[in-house]
Amino acid sequence: MTSPEPGTGTHPGTSTDPIRVAVLGAGGKMGRHAVRAVTDAPDLELVAELGSADSLQKVLDAGASHLLDLTVPQISPENVAFAVQNGLHAVVGTSGWSAERRTRLREQLADHPQVGVLIAPNFSLGSVLASAFAAAAARHFPSVEIIEMHHPDKVDAPSGTAVRTAGLIADARSEAGVGPSPDATTHDPDGARGALVDGVRVHAVRLRGLEAHQEVLLGGPGEQLVFRHDAFDRGAYMPGVLLGLRTVASRPGLAYGLDAYLDLG
């Protein structure tokens, strides 16, 4: 039997329970992509689609085993608490899950030791892998900088992914005892050197035509190593969503970040 393209759908789930998915926020941009991806995956079953006006009871009525939360920060914690309370596993792509919220969720999960929850700030496998590898490699190079590039309708700079990548890099370098990147700049009147995030220079480009892209540049004597990730459209997030849905039942407790489900050593 030939194997399918990874991330496109047909490999078996990691749980023997059937994966019956309820999508919350099904009418949003991510939601619509997710509805299609779950529907197309042979080992997943879409049992409910909820919009903002729907009652959570619909999830139970449909017999869902998994909840996929793609809503808004205001109601995501309530949705997830409902899932845990009812023994459903949850995969969460909604933002706004502060450390405090995650602590409260961990407390609730302590009483439901068989339930798994994944909260992923970024569902792109490529982005998560690039950040993790860049951090691992950054221990070996004197210089590191980040360039993130997005469409010009984005209101904040730098991107959340760039900030998280800078943090991972800073942690790895600190642990390895690597000092700051060398920089002799003494004259930069207009701020061309960009932002300093956890000691790492981050540059934000905004360009019509682009979607979401990031480069981590590592430099040492006579060589450069570049990790580049391009997310061309929201389809980029679906393999990560499916991986989350297939894996969460076998990982009780709270996982924060898709990294936890990838074999990154």
Added chain:
Amino acid sequence: MTSPEPGTGTHPGTSTDPIRVAVLGAGGKMGRHAVRAVTDAPDLELVAELGSADSLQKVLDAGASHLLDLTVPQISPENVAFAVQNGLHAVVGTSGWSAERRTRLREQLADHPQVGVLIAPNFSLGSVLASAFAAAAARHFPSVEIIEMHHPDKVDAPSGTAVRTAGLIADARSEAGVGPSPDATTHDPDGARGALVDGVRVHAVRLRGLEAHQEVLLGGPGEQLVFRHDAFDRGAYMPGVLLGLRTVASRPGLAYGLDAYLDLG
């Protein structure tokens, strides 16, 4: 007859006079590269190498027809004035030639209508072409940004080349009636969006291992156009130096920028 690699040396000069070159600043980094490049070029003859202690009289004694000035801003104007006074053509790679200095030189050249002088802030053919093409293309795209990348021992940011490129782009867009690049950024507390130079965002990366690199990114609905130039070492400047020496005698008066000698329409 098969043709040589362009820029490597054997094609005929554009002047019928022999090209007898005196190199000033022959002991510096650029100077040493230039001495070798002139020596290796079959149609050029190296007749004198001058260091800071040498008298300019040495240039005349050697019978030079061309002077290549690779010295320092303090003495470059004096060297060029001496060349013009004595009917020698001059190619100048020294920085610091302000508009005022160039005006004074033009006045002197008016009295020597057969003499040609080229002052080039950048001798890299690739860099000059990239900047010129980027400016021409920037008329057709809503978005444009510049990323320059250099070794971390550089003290100023952004680079002079990036500033000149931004100026060329700004002029081309102004002439074509193109407005500023779209940018919805409202939150950028640490300056990740970089410097604004003539209305164009410029980002400066400093990385061990790099030499001198620049990307101009142009974006429009659904597409991106990137012009990237890499100067790996000072050898990158020699084809431009040789082109200057071969062409200057046929272009009386002052040319500022290597662009003037390239067929850029």
Added chain:
Amino acid sequence: MTSPEPGTGTHPGTSTDPIRVAVLGAGGKMGRHAVRAVTDAPDLELVAELGSADSLQKVLDAGASHLLDLTVPQISPENVAFAVQNGLHAVVGTSGWSAERRTRLREQLADHPQVGVLIAPNFSLGSVLASAFAAAAARHFPSVEIIEMHHPDKVDAPSGTAVRTAGLIADARSEAGVGPSPDATTHDPDGARGALVDGVRVHAVRLRGLEAHQEVLLGGPGEQLVFRHDAFDRGAYMPGVLLGLRTVASRPGLAYGLDAYLDLG
């Protein structure tokens, strides 16, 4: 008055006649994009949309001044002949316009000296600019190679754009007397060096996630110049389609290639 983003729509047409557009092939992928782009452009008016079952008479009944042909090679010549016959300007994105077909069209246009026709193998401004600039620059560098990258559902390699770019480069280098790119390869058992098209090495990458991308790499001693174009979706072709519709009435006769309408010196 602030100026709009270039290529997005509101600048005045180059003709004083109103631009009343009939789209042929309106139901295809390109056609649907074009219908939306024409509708959104304030200075253009969409007066008719034709599918394969519609009679060309519909174009005249709607009072169209311009015909946009996005059909199939089998019927495109007939459509354009009809337009010329009736004094309409035509912009053509359909493939299959061989030299022979173009010759016949030129003969017909001789009898209609006020009619303009543009046949464009590629409507992406960025792609056309990249190819033109790459060819102009290729005169100055010993080495040149092309890498084209597309989605893996493409059946032919290399792409038509890469073949045209190689041809433009070959012509420019031949005219400038530049010899073949240096290449010492003596051992390449599996064909890693790619295809030789008009003397230029062309490499074709096929990768899930990509749409249509091309890099032209130029190299000389110590430097590299890269022209990269990315077409992320069919929206990339709309600025070129609009430019064609706005310009064609002022350019009687046949123009082949969007280059003719860009100021490329």
Added chain:
Amino acid sequence: MTSPEPGTGTHPGTSTDPIRVAVLGAGGKMGRHAVRAVTDAPDLELVAELGSADSLQKVLDAGASHLLDLTVPQISPENVAFAVQNGLHAVVGTSGWSAERRTRLREQLADHPQVGVLIAPNFSLGSVLASAFAAAAARHFPSVEIIEMHHPDKVDAPSGTAVRTAGLIADARSEAGVGPSPDATTHDPDGARGALVDGVRVHAVRLRGLEAHQEVLLGGPGEQLVFRHDAFDRGAYMPGVLLGLRTVASRPGLAYGLDAYLDLG
């Protein structure tokens, strides 16, 4: 105490024995770089430089604890056998160490259980990391291709590094049950799709100005992940050489590939 730039020299060796290095092949290109790098490293001592005419006895006379072999395939095995015989650790950058030669060396090392030997086909940290990470990531993406780019004086294509990277990727994908990259190509008369190495497409670019560069492109629905490595000059190999010299004494037996000394999970 502030930490130095990684790979540039002053951190403590992993062994308590002083690292007294004899360089064999000291007159070659790599050898000259290595002599300088060892001399500049505060925790290493250069005790002997040998050329092809020198007797190996010189190594013992100088009291070397480590041998760095940068010679030629014909004599490298003899040099290493001599080192092992005399209880010296060896770091080897010479090519030609076939599986058969390595087996024989392992047999000899069995009798010298305290001696470490590192044979590294590639001393660039960045290159080794890029290949390892690309292989790890390639399990998660349907598409993968390799583009290697070198100076045009190289006689073989593709490069040995590209072949090794393709092998690592093929192993990782086979283990993960990932099938071949999707490819609908049916028409490629001139071989633009490049070489197929262990089931992975490899493209070889040759360009004046370049040294040694490689890109691994991974693609999935809506996204791309690129690992790019640039080796600008032989200085790129020195951090790896120093890492090898500092680590080999603590790793008895034979290590093949620098990977073994990096923390790659």
